Amino acid sequence: MVYFEIQFQETLVETFHIFYPKHVDYDILDRMNNDYYLKLIQLGLIYIFPLQLLEFSIAIVTIDLSSKLSSQQEKKMTLKDMFEKPIHSSNLRGSFLTFIYVVFLTTTHQLGLLWIVINYLCLKDLSYVIFGMIFSMFAKVLKMYLEWSSMWNMSLVMSILEGINGIDALPLSVNFSKGCHRKGLFLMLIFFAWGQFLRFSCYYIGGYEQGNGTYLQVGLFCMVIPLKWVVFMIYFNDCKERHLVKKIDEELGN
Template sequence: MELGSESMEMESNLTVKKNQKLETFDILRKALIISARNINFFIFTILTSLPLFFFLVYYEIFLQNFLVEIFEIVKQSLGYDYFYRVWPNVDITRKLNKEFLDELIQLCLLYLVPLHLLELSTVLVIVDLASKIYTEEGPVMSLKEMVNKPFDKARLKGTFITSVYVLFLSTCILLGLISLVTTYFVVLRNFGCDVFFAALCLPAFVGLLALYLALSAVWNMSLVISMLDGVHGTGALALAIYYSRGSEWCGLRLMLISLFYLGNVLKWVVCVVYFYDCKNRAFKKKECVESVDDEVGTQVEAVEE
């Protein structure tokens, strides 16, 4: 009876320790403290993010013009009064393929190459410096020290490999979201299938969006792991899944807040804090399990003797 009682008590202590984790707003608060603790960090990361910001402005303008032109062609070909009721004919498809194929290819290349590389370069800087500030209690780094700080080339290569995996996975889900919206506006609404959309497409869209946000937390953590721990590719993704186990809703909420409220710099500082919190809890859980196993094993041996 004593053995069972002590074992249950150990499991209870294990559960308490397992549940000790930072909540969403605790992580946000720590991220804000990191940004406010070192003004040089804030200035430096904002400056290094400017190329990405300007390119995003150009990319968004290009994308919006592309979408508007497609809308105008469809509207003119069908007639505005029949736009939402008539099935798109073959002439529209031919016209779109002829006039906008080059722009579509250019749009995809801009997204896959310069935008991806610019975003990755800002991630490397923000994650590395935020990690130093969060884990070390040393003197405040100057701007000169930040500029001259070297990067590990092996980790840079590994982070790039992981980012390719992340880009592929995120693009697949984004295409799924786009296909659902396209199915509704181009197909279902032309036949007055609003009820069907409400019953099927809308829940599917919300589900895919929630999945995308939850996986974004894992993908972003995998990039942080590649940069800080030197693990890349599928190994980084597997570690991110392992560390974030039990914190999926926290990660989803963080990504949702990042989507609407946080800037790029603060978002990646949040990812760094989230990574350390998940990693620490995973290690504590492992240590507690090993401690319980050792203690129970010792007691069993004592009883058998």
């Protein structure tokens, strides 16, 4: 994560110089050389593979141990008791399949946000009407991304806890989250804002140049990742309880 953040922020600096050069002698495409494209490909591969596998490992361990603690509230549970019952291999494979769907959906929406930002940088010298249209589009896509991300994260929680995997977990999480969209949006907004605040604060002070700022940024971010999955486990249980109550009311004719 430290290596990715340093490379990512150095690429941000290079991108800034490409779109806002000191001497305007070449167009944007000429300033994007092969090294720049290789850096983008490298960042994409690091993000998709090692970082996402790290996220999946943290998610499955955090949710599994948290569920064991919540199910043993009346009994004092030791660290040995928590690890006596390992995660079943079939549940691990099914949860990983769900996670692949979540990563695909998340990455495509992030690329959509990036495409809007690139359009803004390319059209920044045009009228305020164009700027307003691009900003409005970015706000709508960001809202959609945050709201849907809460449902995608809940589908992974559902796979780990309930064993409902793959494509079956996604529509079920959408069904469970009905009436809770605003809460899910608010939760994702908090974690998204925290991550971007840390990243751009480190970028602003130039922490990537010395490394100390990046270590602090990654450390603070890593403290929040397990908390995020505990919060979404609680969010899933709340949505599930609301869904069951609503179903019982419908069966009783209320």
